Amino acid sequence: MAIAEYFRREKKPLRGLMAVEWVAAAYLLFTAVLMALHWEQLVNPVSMTEGRIRIVIITLAMWGVYRMVPCKLLLLARILVQLAMLSWWYPDTYELNRILPNLDHVFAGWEQALFGCQPALLFAQKVPWDWFAELMCMGYASYYPLIVVVAVYYFVARHREFGMAAFVILASFYAYYVVFDLVPVTGPQYYFPAVGIEKIAQGALPDVGNWFLTHHDAMAVPGWTDGFFHQLVEEAHAAGERPTAAFPSSHVGITTVLMLLAHRTGSRPLVFTMLPFYVLMCFATVYIRAHYAIDALAGLATGAALYYGLCRVSQRFVWRK
Numbered sequence: 001m002a003i004a005e006y007f008r009r010e011k012k013p014l015r016g017l018m019a020v021e022w023v024a025a026a027y028l029l030f031t032a033v034l035m036a037l038h039w040e041q042l043v044n045p046v047s048m049t050e051g052r053i054r055i056v057i058i059t060l061a062m063w064g065v066y067r068m069v070p071c072k073l074l075l076l077a078r079i080l081v082q083l084a085m086l087s088w089w090y091p092d093t094y095e096l097n098r099i100l101p102n103l104d105h106v107f108a109g110w111e112q113a114l115f116g117c118q119p120a121l122l123f124a125q126k127v128p129w130d131w132f133a134e135l136m137c138m139g140y141a142s143y144y145p146l147i148v149v150v151a152v153y154y155f156v157a158r159h160r161e162f163g164m165a166a167f168v169i170l171a172s173f174y175a176y177y178v179v180f181d182l183v184p185v186t187g188p189q190y191y192f193p194a195v196g197i198e199k200i201a202q203g204a205l206p207d208v209g210n211w212f213l214t215h216h217d218a219m220a221v222p223g224w225t226d227g228f229f230h231q232l233v234e235e236a237h238a239a240g241e242r243p244t245a246a247f248p249s250s251h252v253g254i255t256t257v258l259m260l261l262a263h264r265t266g267s268r269p270l271v272f273t274m275l276p277f278y279v280l281m282c283f284a285t286v287y288i289r290a291h292y293a294i295d296a297l298a299g300l301a302t303g304a305a306l307y308y309g310l311c312r313v314s315q316r317f318v319w320r321k
Helices: 003-007 019-037 045-068 072-084 086-097 104-115 119-126 130-141 143-157 159-182 188-195 197-201 228-240 250-265 268-287 293-314
Strands: none
Touching: 003 072, 019 045, 019 072, 019 086, 019 159, 045 072, 045 086, 072 086, 072 143, 072 159, 086 159, 086 228, 104 119, 104 188, 104 293, 119 188, 119 197, 119 268, 130 143, 130 228, 130 268, 143 159, 143 250, 143 268, 159 250, 159 293, 188 197, 250 268, 250 293, 268 293
C-alpha cells in the first residue's frame, strides 16, 4: 500500500466506534459496576472515576477527529491510543483487587506442591550471571515493542485483517484485566518480602491478610544493576508497577497471542525476529520474580485459548478492509 493511501480520505468511513473501542467501553462499564458495589471500600474512588471520564473523552475525541478527516492513518491512531491507555488500566486493577482477600499464599502453596520449591526464588540464585540477567531484562522489556510491531505489521502488510488483529490483542488484555480485578495475587516480588525471604526458603507461606492494602514494597530486579535493560525494567516498575496482576501472567499470555498472530501472517522474518524475545519473556517473568512459575504456565495456556477463541469471535463481525 502506498503511503498516500494512509492519508487519502475514505469513501466509506467507519461511522461508529471500532470493535476495540467497544471492548474498552465494556471493560469500563464492568469496572464501574464493581466500583459502585464497593464504593465505600475503595481508597481512591474519585480519582478512579475521573480517570474513566478522561478515557471516555479521549476515545470520543479520537472518533470525532476521524469523522472530520476519515483516513486509514487515523484508524491506526485510534488503535494506538487504546493500546496506550492500557498503561492506565493496569495499575487500576490494584485499586479494585486490593479490597479483596489476598491469595498469594494459595498460589505460592500450589507452586511449592508442584515443584517442591519456589522457582522464582531460586532461578536468579542459580543463574546469577550479569549477561544472563541482562538477557532476561531485555526479554521482559520487549513487551510493548512487540505489541506495536505486530499491530503495525498487520496495518501495513495485512490491512484486511488489521481489525481482527487489533480486536484479538485488546480483547485479550481486557480479559486478563477482568481476572486481575477479581483474583488478587501480587506475585513473588511483593509476597516474598512481605513474608521474609528466609521463611519463604523454609517453605513457610502464610496468609498476609490485607497487607497489600497499604504496602507496595517490592524486591529489586536481580542481576546487573548497571545494565541498560535492567535499569529500563526497574524504571518501568517504579513508574507503573503495583502489587497486582500476577495470575495468570499477561506478559506471557499476550506475547503468546502476538506470536500466534505473527504465525498467522506467514511471515518467517517476523516470526523468527519475535521468537527469541518470546522465549526470553517466558523465562524472564519468573527470573525477575514478577510471577510464580504457575503464572507463566497459565499465561501460555490462556494466551493460546484467547487467541483461538477471539479469532473465532472475530469471524462474526465485518472488519475494516
